[in-house]
Amino acid sequence: MARAVSIRRKSLNTFWAWLVALILFFPILWTVLTSFKPEAQAVASPPLFVDFDWTLQNYRDVQAQRAYFGYFWNSVVIALGSTGLGVLIGIPAAWSMAFVPGRHTRDLLMWMLSTKMMPAVGVLVPIYLIFRDLGLLDTRTGLVVVVMLMNLPIIIWMLYTYFKEIPGEILEAARMDGATLGKEILYVLTPMAVPGIASTLLLNIILAWNEAFWTLNLAVVKAAPLSKFISGFSSPEGLFYAKLSAASTMAIAPILILGWFSQKQLVRGLTFGAVK
Amino acid sequence: MSTRSSRKAARLMLSPSVIVLLVWMIVPLAVTVWYSLLRYNLLRPERTGFIWFRNYTNFVASPAFLSSIVNTLILVVGVLVITVVLGILIALLIDRPIWGQGIVRILVISPFFIMPPVAALIWKNMFMNPTNGLFAEAAKFLGLPPFDFLGHAPLASITLMVAWQWLPFATLILLTALQSMSSEQIEAAEMDGANALNRFWFIVLPHLSRAITVVILIQTIFLLGVFAEILVTTNGGPGTASTTLTFLIYKEALLGFNAGTAAAGGVIAVILANIVAIFLMIAVGRNLDA
Incomplete structure (x- = not known):
């Protein structure tokens, strides 16, 4: 029973x-x-x-009227560019904090996280004007850099928690065998770190894709990604439900599918390893 | 066993990140502080001069300021309460043995991946629209008059949208924490005669406290910056009913072209965020070390 x-x-x-x-x-x-x-x-x-x-x-109408693929391409460039650049800068930093920790490593990590606490709107005016003066407004380069900076603390934190789990003895053994620092990173560390790096990439591509403060404020037409594309439907075009839905589906589908694959890594990634 | 050369290499490898973050943090902040002390309107560049704290007094004295602080608090606290409470309930529900748990997880997490302006537009037009949104249809079906959500309860409606986006995140984290709990403890309590409520209150909830802290910390960072949801739904209105501090500064800067006052607002936002951050860091630091 x-x-x-x-x-x-x-x-x-x-x-x-x-x-x-x-x-x-x-x-x-x-x-x-x-x-x-x-x-x-x-x-x-x-x-x-x-x-x-x-x-x-x-779908045909949305592409014909609003040139969806131009925005889509900008989103791809911004998401991949900013994440790639961030990981490139972040890997050495995370590596050194994980394997050669100093007295201030913890403080440094906390400080990096605290830069995320600074409200973006607090520095909107100067960034806008600096971008204007440097001719970076409405350029993909400018947006790649800003989105990279927004996500760099998260990238470093995530990589750090993944690297921390790699036993340091293995690196020491490689060093004993005469591996140089470069070889050590390339042949010993990287293969073990690939899963961690992959989930860092995945999660930050999602965050960058969905970024909707800087992209809305610093892009106009040329560099405008999907956040800008969809905001064009705020009114009164948004009342054409079928077209709004097609546009929305096109804006979210790629990242939703990526998200489904990343959901296992999401928790430990976004909680910086605090919840596993 | 770090040698001196590896320490040097470590510093070298750390420096690009530290330098770009330092520049990203200090340069704009310094410029913001500087602008905040100037008379600086982008439309009237001929009017310049150092005016000390007049931008601050103007910004704080405007009636929109106080309401924007209150609105920000309502939005952040509202979303936190909804997501943590519902998150715990849903996590408890999914954690029990069910068929198709994998698919349920995927369905539940999905709203988190939706771009904020998309989520806001879907809710605004297809659900909350008082003439032919789905909620209006439901009201009609029940014989009730339709309710103009964004017109009459703009802040509550936006809170609901944002909570929908963050509930998956809270649920997933709490679920992960639940799954790391040993079942023996629960079973022992069960044998000792503790009822479900007591088991939840004295065993499950304390076990979740760390996860709850993390949820609150991370969501607060993102919630203080909620922007796109307001931009595409109410634009801060009607009046200032849904203008948060973030949105007020945006209006001042990019709609009012008043760089000086906006900068003052920005400095205030940074100070307030730092106060929140310090409290959170203390709370989290305590909880994470333990």
């Missing part, structure tokens, strides 16, 4: 868990569904769930 009860209980738990999960996911599901509706059916009352005339017209 105990087994029957436990199956009943498991069914009940499953029901509630799925219900909650579907409620949380519903806005996304609804957006994707609406993106395939003809505009007139998107505002039908009562709403149509699946029994509408499925169409791809909205």
Whole structure:
């Protein structure tokens, strides 16, 4: 009998868990569904769930009217560029703090984290004016640098917690065998650190892709990424639900899929190893 | 066993990061402080001069300032309370044996990956719109009058949107913490006759305290900077009903072209954020060392 009860209980738990999960996911599901509706059916009352005339017209319209791929390409360049640059600068720093810790390593890490605490809006005016004077407004270079700086503390912290888990003895053994510092990093450390570096890359690409303060304020047209693209729908264009949905789906789909792959690493990454 | 040369190499490898972060932190901040003491309107560059703290008094004296502080607090605390409380409940729910836990996790985490302006526009237009949003349809179905969420409860509506985005994050962290709990402790308490509420209160919650602290710390960092959600939904209105400190400074700077006053606001924001940060660092430092 105990087994029957436990199956009943498991069914009940499953029901509630799925219900909650579907409620949380519903806005996304609804957006994707609406993106395939003809505009007139998107505002039908009562709403149509699946029994509408499925169409791809909205996607074609959004690309034709608003040149989606230009924005998409800018997002790709900014997300990959800023993350790549950040990891390139961050790896040596994290390496040295993890394997040659000094008296101030902890303070240094805390200080790096504290730069994240500084509200971006606090330095909006000077950054805007400096960018204007240097001709960096509305350039991908400028945005790559700013987004990189926004995420660098997180990149260093994540790499640091991953590197910390690599046993230092292995490095010492390599050193004893006469490996130079460069060889040590290239042949011993890097292979062991690849999973950590990969999840750092993944998570920071997601953060950079979704960055919506600097990209909205420093980009105009040329360098505008998807955050800017979608903000163009704020009104009154946003009332064309089917087109808004198609645009939204195009803006979130790539990163949502990346996110699903990264969710296992997300927790330890974003809590800097404090929760595992 | 670090030798002197490896120490030197370590310093060398550390320096690019430290230098760029130092520059990123100090240069704009110094310039902000400098501008905040000047008469500086981008539209009237001929009017210059050092005016000491007049920008500060102007910024603080404007009626929007106090309400922006209150709005910021409501938004941050509101989102924190919703995400932590619901996060614990959902984490407890998912942690129990269920079918399809992997898919449930993926569904629950998804809102976290949605770009803020996208999330805000979906909620604003397709759900909260009083004429043909889904909530209005639901109200019609129930025979109730539709409610203009963003018109009549703008701050609460934005809090709801932001909470939707951060609930997955809180849930996932709390779930991870729950899964690291030993079941023996719970079973022992069960045998000693502790009921579910007592087990939760005296065993589960203390076990989660570290994870809760981390959730609060990290969310606060991001929540103080909430921007796009306000920009694409209410633009801070109606009036200043949903203007947070971040948004007030943005309005001053890029809409009012008043670089001096905006800079003063920026300095105030930095000071306030640092006060919050110090408290958080103390709390977290205590919790993380233990």
